[in-house]
Amino acid sequence: MDLGIRDRVAMVAAGTKGIGWACARALAAEGCRVAVCSRSDDNLERAAAELPGLHAHRCDVTRAEDLEAWVEAVRRDLGEPDILVTNTGGPPAGPLSQMTDEQWQAGVDATLMNVVRLMRLVAPRMSRRGWGRIVHITSLVAKEPSDLLPISSTLRAGLMALTRLQANELAPKGVTVNAVLPGHTLTDRQLHLANVRAERLGIAPSEALQRQAEEVPVRRLADPSEIAAAVAFLCSVPAAYITGVNLLVDGGLTRGLG
Numbered sequence: 621m622d623l624g625i626r627d628r629v630a631m632v633a634a635g636t637k638g639i640g641w642a643c644a645r646a647l648a649a650e651g652c653r654v655a656v657c658s659r660s661d662d663n664l665e666r667a668a669a670e671l672p673g674l675h676a677h678r679c680d681v682t683r684a685e686d687l688e689a690w691v692e693a694v695r696r697d698l699g700e701p702d703i704l705v706t707n708t709g710g711p712p713a714g715p716l717s718q719m720t721d722e723q724w725q726a727g728v729d730a731t732l733m734n735v736v737r738l739m740r741l742v743a744p745r746m747s748r749r750g751w752g753r754i755v756h757i758t759s760l761v762a763k764e765p766s767d768l769l770p771i772s773s774t775l776r777a778g779l780m781a782l783t784r785l786q787a788n789e790l791a792p793k794g795v796t797v798n799a800v801l802p803g804h805t806l807t808d809r810q811l812h813l814a815n816v817r818a819e820r821l822g823i824a825p826s827e828a829l830q831r832q833a834e835e836v837p838v839r840r841l842a843d844p845s846e847i848a849a850a851v852a853f854l855c856s857v858p859a860a861y862i863t864g865v866n867l868l869v870d871g872g873l874t875r876g877l878g
């Protein structure tokens with residue numbers, strides 16, 4: 621299927637590793653002119669070396685001034701953004717009772733305000749131009765809170781409401797807003813979380829990963845490219861009638877109806 625997005629300018633926040641990187645590659649494969657950001661020069665340099673033509677910019681998505689500078693650099697170097705993927709790093713893991721005020725505030729900056737701010741910077745011009753695609757990468761914990769991820773679970777549930785509100789506002793302008801909720805996906809973050817679970821349960825990290833795969837109806841973890849395939853479709857021309865959706869890509873793990 622032709623996704624119809626050749627030459628569109630696509631921004632993927634936190635896009636040098638894991639799910640964000642897979643989204644950047646999927647959009648580049650569709651012919652988009654892709655910009656990514658992240659904090660580490662090493663990650664940015666590796667990404668730029670692997671994907672010719674990639675626009676890679678150092679930016680911490682928790683900082684308003686960094687986001688402004690990133691959007692400005694993309695406008696200057698590639699043109700007005702048509703597609704925005706608001707990926708981010710994951711908030712800290714651990715029991716609810718141990719989460720500090722500082723960790724909660726950092727979680728708000730890293731998973732909620734990044735989305736609010738990027739939308740504010742990019743959506744008004746998409747509206748004026750009459751076309752845009754916005755996809756928030758959140759998590760299955762938005763629909764099934766995890767004891768290990770209390771901050772992520774709380775904030776990602778809120779992002780479901782925000783996605784709906786943004787979609788309502790922007791639909792008449794030709795801009796769709798959706799969220800993709802990955803399940804267990806084999807990335808560095810997943811390996812980190814496996815270490816946390818392994819320590820809690822007194823088992824080896826490999827055993828923690830194995831147990832996690834067995835919970836999933838498809839009996840394996842996702843490859844990041846499988847999350848990115850859903851993201852790329854939501855960014856496409858044929859997806860014009862899909863907006864306000866929170867799409868689970870979790871191998872059937874979340875058992876609820878909603």
Ligand SMILES: NC(=O)c1ccc[n+]([C@@H]2O[C@H](COP(=O)([O-])OP(=O)(O)OC[C@H]3O[C@@H](n4cnc5c(N)ncnc54)[C@H](OP(=O)(O)O)[C@@H]3O)[C@@H](O)[C@H]2O)c1
Nearest residue numbers: 634636637638639658659660680681709710759805807809
């Ligand atoms: N993996 C899973 O199973 C899973 C499941 C559900 C939801 N998710 C969510 O999906 C998102 C991506 O997870 P992942 O597993 O792909 O993570 P990952 O493999 O750890 O990659 C994270 C990426 O984000 C960048 N990043 C992190 N913090 C950043 C910041 N403050 N500013 C800019 N860039 C930042 C990192 O680069 P730098 O270090 O260079 O900044 C890296 O490129 C997270 O929000 C996570 O909660 C993941």
